[in-house]
Amino acid sequence: MDSLAAAPGTGPATSPLPLVRSARARRFEDLPTDRTLVMGILNVTPDSFSDGGQFAQADSAIQAGLKMHCDGADIIDVGGESTRPDSVRVTAEEEQQRILPVVEALVKAGALVSVDTMNASTAEKAIQAGAALINDVSGLEVDPAMPALIARTGAHYVLMHSRGAVRSSDPHAEYDSVVDDVITELTKLRDQFYAAGATPEQIILDPGLGFSKHGNDNWELLRSIGKLNGLGHRVLIGASRKRFLGSLLARSGKAAPPLERDDATVAITALAAFSGVWCVRVHNVGPSLDAVKTTAAWKA
Template identity: 65%
Template sequence: MDSLAAAPGTGPATSPLPVLRKPRPAAKFADLPTGRTLVMGILNVTPDSFSDGGKHATADTAIAAGLRMFYAGADIIDVGGESTRPGAEDVTPEEEQRRVIPVIEALVKAGALVSIDTTHASTAAAALKAGAAIINDVSGLTIEPEMAELVAASKVPYVLTHRRGDARTMDSLAEYQDVAVEVVAELAGVRDKLYAAGVGKEQIIVDPGLGFAKNDAQNWELLQHLDQLDSLGHKVLVAASRKRFLGTLLTVAGKSAAPEERDDATAAITAISAFRGAWAVRVHDVGPSLDAVKVAARMAAAPTTT
């Protein structure tokens, strides 16, 4: 039974009774859908993220938001407790874990596949213990040696993101002769460090790091040359959702579009990325991007007529 009934002879219950629910089996990476690009929902448990800072800053509001994304069809929920926007202040691993661990535990119990968005090995380890199945690390060229060791030992999938510097310095490091070529080369350099630590090729997912040490033009150039990432031989994650270069594109009367006004453009990038073979997209608004990846998959499967 899903609920408790009143004991015989005691009459009807006079107050709501608790609903007894069994935890769902833990979701597994190997069980993710195939045949289409996956949709990773962004869940920021922070007061200062660029798009939705403060909306999900408590465990209860974050859990509710994560469940809404899960039930809307998100394949993965990416939980982060530290803003990575340009200029953001550092958060201690202890505070980061205080924010994210209860949320991860609740979402995993509900049956969601969860990734932890962190640059700290200690937080990644705590998140894995809480049930997270993927590490999403935007530290880029500054990856902690302990993170490589953790990924090797845990054998979980690991998102390797391209980024120069940190949140405070990366905007000043956006200088490239050929952004796609250099991003691929720098990702390969960090990938080789992961290999040296014992990380398997099949664990690595690469993210070109749109917006991380890239200006608007460089972001568009990377999107135009996503195929160059294929030379690395890994799954590709595209994370363009609500980023500044979309706001610039959608400028009206000299005013950049607000983050929440960039979802339609995000869905367009989702469709293009999916059609070009991206393994997954990371987005704030799950529904439109889920529709977009389904359309892209159907287009890719459409027979050619002569």
């Protein structure tokens, strides 16, 4: 959505939030519709599991984001708080100090920007800075103000499945049927957004690979992408460099480190694209972009 005002009848009658989006900034309407999209991960943090500290300063993060944009990333997902199991929460103010200069610079450069946050206050300021998508990994466990914000602004929103504190090691990761339980829980959360006035077109679903999931749970969910697509929403898959891939690629009983999981990530990208997902979220944009384009040509 270029205008982030709420659609008629979808929320309180408030003025649209001010945007700083440039005339050449990308809009959702500009995104390709003939292939799966590729979202690049940009962590402006000192402690993310794969690239923590690499882009912790605004200047280096902006340069990395611009490179992703030039490499063809459809969306750049900017995050200012790590969710690795041993990480410590930062304040919303610190999160905003980390990410807002990066968001503003990338939007002005013409990128379509997503913000990875669990805080409604950060989400609102990011939208004001030009972000078009909010990616919330909390499963709505952190900030109950998020549905009203999304309804009021009209922003797109990734609703990810999780249970309990996202930093805990597999909290509550016991399911009667992981696929059925995830679908049921996502549907209940989605209905909270509907109740607040959000529209179906704003909601994107993410099964939350690696969040409150044991290793095989992730594979069960990947094998059931068709059921997730059947809910009628766009589906985002974020498998990049995650622990269950490290376990799969283990040698001599030792999990493969994150940077050695990219080939497996690209394989999942290709299979997810073949299964019709809307977008994949990855650390290494180029190979996954090649994979989705190749898959689209095969299917065409």
